[in-house]
Amino acid sequence: MTDLRKRSLIKAAAASALAGSLLMACGKKEEAAPAPAPAPAAAEAPKPEPIKAAWVYVGPVGNAGWSFAHDLGRKAVEEKFGAEVVTTFVESVPEGADAERVIRDLAQQGNQIIFATSFGFMEPMLKVAADFPNVKFEHATGYKTAPNMRIYDASFYQDTYLAGVIAGTMTKSNTLGYVGSFPIPEVLRNLNAYTLGAQSVNPKITVKTVWVNTWFDPPKETEAAQSLINQGADVLLQNTDSTAVLETAERNGKFAFGWDSDMSAFAPNAHLASAVVYWGPYYIQAIEELKAGTWASKRTVWGVKEGLNDLIKVSDKVPAETVAKLDEIKAGMKAGTFEVFNGPIMDNTGKEVLAAGAVGDQDWRDKVNFFVKGIEGKVPAGN
Known part of the structure; x- marks a missing residue:
């Protein structure tokens, strides 16, 4: 075969192959481009760990009184914040070395904020606060602070003034009784305000006192209340935490007041009103500030x-004109126009302790160490 013939056959084969390829390409469906891979889902931000908050109570929580009122405040925090806050409490903690041990243990457990709810917890909390600078410490009723420790308090003397107005109206003997815990300024100003309130409607009032040197001890409180009744007191007020004083008045056919929380159910005949404190708003604010x-x-x-x-559950035994007076005084307190400690005020030795026209401000109230005129006896030594 000649070279020319070979070249002709090769060209013919190449042309045939090219034609076949074009036919196959024309007969095949065009395929869609592959879809891009989906972007990975954004990872959810991790939920913040809940705040751990703890409370230390000087008495049992029970169903009335000081520790009960604070525990209602703790429950208000739980209701407000739900799973954002985990709360715990330790009850019946004695003031002193035991308090320091409990507060330190709560700090070591990772609580970010700790509330100690009695005056005698102040020094132990200060010690622990110095060792845990990243924990927030809050102390009820004290007066010392630190960079990570602060103070919160209630104006119980306003409640006791209002209670005094009722007592001065309801007494038949003109002798009132007061069961005191410790003769410290916060308790003395409550006693003095009670007396001033009673004298505002009945200048003949005198007040007898018994000091039990404890915040919660029902047998001691009962004994003190009975002693006051035996001395002629027919309306009693307490600065202690149980229902014992009110129940003692009930058994003796006398009158008394609930303290710290609503105690009306414990002695319906004796109960004239309850001096209460609502801690929930403060505790909620403290947690919000921490957050x-x-x-x-x-x-x-x-x-x-x-x-x-507030002074709540005023008995229907109290005259309507007295209730109207209470409403008027409360309105003044809310508006900031009514002051309980308004001079002149004399102590029971005749010494002027607040001058005419002067108002007992917070600094003055913090230093109360006397009985006003009308209270019998002397402030116990050691105050």
């Missing part, structure tokens, strides 16, 4: 104006 990073060491004292204190 927002705005918590700062300071002293907070709230009262009737802020809705922390």
Whole structure:
């Protein structure tokens, strides 16, 4: 075969192959481009760990009184914040070395904020606060602070003034009784306010006192209340935490007041009203400040104006004109126009302790160490 013939056959084969390829390409469906791979889902931000908050109570929670009122405040925190806050409490903690051990243990457990709810917890909390600078410490009723420890308090003296107005109206003997815990300023100003309130409607009032040197001890409180009744007191007020004083008045056919929380159910015949404190609003604010990073060491004292204190469940035995007077005084307290400690005020030795025209401000109230005119006896030594 000649070279020319070979070249002709090769060209013919190449042309045939090319034609076949074009036919196959024309007869095949065009395939869609593959879809891009989906972007990976964004990872959810991890939920913040709940705040751990703890409370230390000087007495049992029970169903009335000081520790019960604070525990209602703790429950208000749980209701407000839900799973954002985990709360715990330790009850019946004695003031002193045991308190330091309990507060330290709560700090070591990772609680970010700890509330100690009795005056005698102040020094133990200060010690623990120095060792845990990243924990926030809050102390009820004290006066000492630290960079990570602050103070909160209620104006119970406003409640006791209102109770005094009722007592001065209801007494038949003109002798009132007062069961005191410790003769410290917060308790003395409550006693003095009670007396001033009673004298505002009945200048003949005198007040007898018995001091039990404890916050919660029902047998001691019962004994003190009975002693006052035996001395002629027919209306009793307490600065202790159980229902014992009120129940003792009930058994003796006398009158008394609930303290710290609504105690009307425990002695329906004796109960004239209950001096209460609502801690929930303060505790909620403290947690909100911790969450927002705005918590700062300071002293907070709230009262009737802020809705922390009140005198509730006034008995229908109290005359309508007295109830109207209470409403008027409360309105003044809320507006900031009514002051309980308004001079001149004399102590029971005749010494002027607040000049005419002067008002007992917070600094003055913090230093109360006397009985006003009308209270029998002397302030116990050691105050």
